[in-house]
Amino acid sequence: MGRHEAEHISVANRITVKIDEKLAGTRFTRPRLPKLKKHAFRPLWGFLFSTSLLLVSVVDPYSGTIASADTLVFSGESELPEETYGFAQTQTISYARGGFNIVTGSEVTAMFVADAGVPQAGTAKAYARDFLTQVELGGSEQYSCLVKLWERESNWRYNAKNKSSGAYGIPQSLPGTKMASEGADWLTNPETQIRWGIKYIKGRYGSPCGALAHSDKKGWY
Structure with missing residues (x-):
């Protein structure tokens, strides 16, 4: 002591x-x-x-900065969230350095999408960008979301095929024969696949950024 x-x-x-x-x-x-x-x-x-x-x-899991640029957590309000998410009505997009911040849903969920830039003329990406404008989904942010989504799905290869599911083409249609609604040449024509894919995205998710958000959560769209 x-x-x-x-x-x-x-x-x-x-x-x-x-x-x-x-x-x-x-x-x-x-x-x-x-x-x-x-x-x-x-x-x-x-x-x-x-x-x-x-x-x-x-x-308060968002009291600090988001851990990863690809982090996304959200919940759908539909009875069948795997079918309808309604992001077209809830998403907000703000410009950030080198890309876009997409905030969607009522729980303040976000992710970062790099700006895809202007594609080279005559390419599949250039056709997709123009077609987005035709269906009133134009804008750098929606095009950037589409680029990221389809790079993940097929790396923009028209003949990409998922060995396990059978999904085919740039948008990974399942089955691939669905794309025949846009043309009989769906098996080899990237433009046919792109038209079908963008129409599918608009009808089901409202926008490419909505489809990308679903893909981030579920691993498919």
């Missing part, structure tokens, strides 16, 4: 003495608690600290 501890009575000991004096002459006695060393509380403090961090993450 150090000199300071020997000459100075601690606050806890003073309180204990006062309690004993008050209880003297009564039938009550102060309960005797076991003495615990300071290090005995370390596991408790560690548990409380870890729990507090977990609660902060659960209550």
Whole structure:
């Protein structure tokens, strides 16, 4: 025991003495608690600290910056969320350096899409960009979402085929014969595939950014 501890009575000991004096002459006695060393509380403090961090993450997972540019969490309000998400009515898009921030849904969910830039004339991407304008889905942000989506699906190869599912073409139509509605040459013509793919996206998800958001969540669109 150090000199300071020997000459100075601690606050806890003073309180204990006062309690004993008050209880003297009564039938009550102060309960005797076991003495615990300071290090005995370390596991408790560690548990409380870890729990507090977990609660902060659960209550406000977006209190800091998003962990990844591709992070996306959202919930659909439809009875069949795998079929209808309605992003066309809820998404907002803002310009960011080198790309676009897409925020969609009522729970403030976001992801970053790099600006795809202007495609080379005469390519499949150039045709897709022009066709987006024809169906009133023009704009750099929607084109950039389409580029990212179809790079993920097929890398823009007209003859891409999924060995497990049988999905085919640039938009990965399942089955590929669905694209025959846009032309008998759907098997080899990227423009036929693109027309079908963009119409499918517009009808089901409202926009390429809506389809990309679904793909980010589910792994398909």
